[in-house]
Amino acid sequence: MSADSILLERRDSIARVTLNRPDVLNSFDHAMVGRMLAVLAEVQADRSIRAMYLTGAGRGFCAGQDISGGATIGDYGEHVENSWNRIVRGIRGLEVPVICAVGGVAAGAGANLALACDFVVAAEETAFIQAFVNIGLVPDSGGSWIVPHLVGPARAAALLMLGDKLPAKQAAEWGLIHRAVPAASLEQEAWALAARLAAMPTLALGLIKKMISAAATNSYLEQLTLEAGYQSIAGRSRDHLEGVAAFREKRKPAFEGR
Numbered sequence: 001m002s003a004d005s006i007l008l009e010r011r012d013s014i015a016r017v018t019l020n021r022p023d024v025l026n027s028f029d030h031a032m033v034g035r036m037l038a039v040l041a042e043v044q045a046d047r048s049i050r051a052m053y054l055t056g057a058g059r060g061f062c063a064g065q066d067i068s069g070g071a072t073i074g075d076y077g078e079h080v081e082n083s084w085n086r087i088v089r090g091i092r093g094l095e096v097p098v099i100c101a102v103g104g105v106a107a108g109a110g111a112n113l114a115l116a117c118d119f120v121v122a123a124e125e126t127a128f129i130q131a132f133v134n135i136g137l138v139p140d141s142g143g144s145w146i147v148p149h150l151v152g153p154a155r156a157a158a159l160l161m162l163g164d165k166l167p168a169k170q171a172a173e174w175g176l177i178h179r180a181v182p183a184a185s186l187e188q189e190a191w192a193l194a195a196r197l198a199a200m201p202t203l204a205l206g207l208i209k210k211m212i213s214a215a216a217t218n219s220y221l222e223q224l225t226l227e228a229g230y231q232s233i234a235g236r237s238r239d240h241l242e243g244v245a246a247f248r249e250k251r252k253p254a255f256e257g258r
C-alpha cells in the first residue's frame with residue numbers, strides 16, 4: 001500500500017486528506033482503497049482531530065474505480081462491499097465533520113465519495129457525473145440512496161440513468177452539494193468552513209451528523225426520542241457548560257470539542 005496515493009497531513013486540529021493519483025484523475029486502485037481505509041481509521045482514532053478536509057490533487061477530484069486494467073475484477077459485488085462500501089461507511093461514521101473540496105471532475109464512485117461527506121464545496125467550473133451507466137454498471141457507494149434523497153426521484157433518474165455531467169453550479173442549485181464557488185477561491189472557502197467547524201462543539205456536531213442520517217428512515221416520533229437521548233449526552237458535555245457560560249459572560253465561547 002503506497003502512502004503517497006493518499007496524503008494525510010495535520011493542520012491544527014484538521015486532518016487534510018488528499019487523493020493523490022492525479023494522472024488517472026485520482027481513481028482508486030486496490031492499494032489506494034487500503035490506504036484510504038487506514039487514513040480513515042487514523043482520523044477516527046485521533047481524538048484531537050476536530051474536522052476532516054478531503055480533496056484531490058491535480059485537475060480532477062476522483063474518477064471512481066480505476067478501470068484502466070479492463071473489466072477483469074471478478075465479482076464486482078464483493079469488490080464493492082470490500083472497498084467502496086467500507087470507505088463511504090467510514091466517512092459517514094466519522095464523528096467529526098467532513099468537508100469535501102471538489103476542484104475537478106467527480107465521476108462514478110468518486111462523485112459518491114464526495115456526496116458521502118457532510119459538506120461539499122465545489123469549483124463552479126467542474127461537474128459531477130454518475131458515470132456508472134456509461135460503462136454498463138449501476139450506481140454504488142451510496143449513490144442510489146443519496147442522490148434521490150437529495151434531489152428527488154425525477155432529477156435522480158436523469159442523473160443516474162443518463163450519466164450526463166451535472167455542472168457544480170446546478171448541483172448546488174439542486175441541493176446536491178453545499179456550495180459552488182469560483183475555482184480561484186475554492187481552497188480558501190472550503191478551508192475556512194473546515195476551520196469554522198473545527199472550532200465548534202465537536203461532540204454536538206457528531207451527534208447532529210447521526211441525527212441527520214437517522215432522519216432519513218426514522219418517523220417524526222422516533223426522531224423526537226432520538227433527540228431527547230442525544231440532548232442528554234450533549235447536555236453533559238463541557239462544551240455545553242462553556243457555551244452557556246460564554247453567553248452569560250457576553251464573550252465568544254472557546255469550545256474544546258468535548
Ligand code: T3D
Pocket residue numbers: 023024025027063064065066067068073075076077079080105107108109110129131132135137140
Ligand atoms: O468493482 C467495480 O469495479 C465496480 C465499481 C465501480 C465504481 C465506479 O466508480 S464505476 C465508474 C468508473 N469511472 C468511470 O467510468 C469514469 C471514467 N472516466 C471518464 O469518464 C472521464 O475520464 C472523465 C469524464 C471522468 C473525465 O474526462 P476528461 O476528458 O476530463 O479526462 P480523460 O482524458 O478522460 O482522463 C484523464 C486521464 O485519466 C486519462 O489518462 P491518459 O489518457 O491521460 O493516460 C484517463 O484514461 C484517466 N482516467 C480517467 N478516469 C479513469 C482513468 N483511468 C483509470 N480509471 C478511471 N476511472
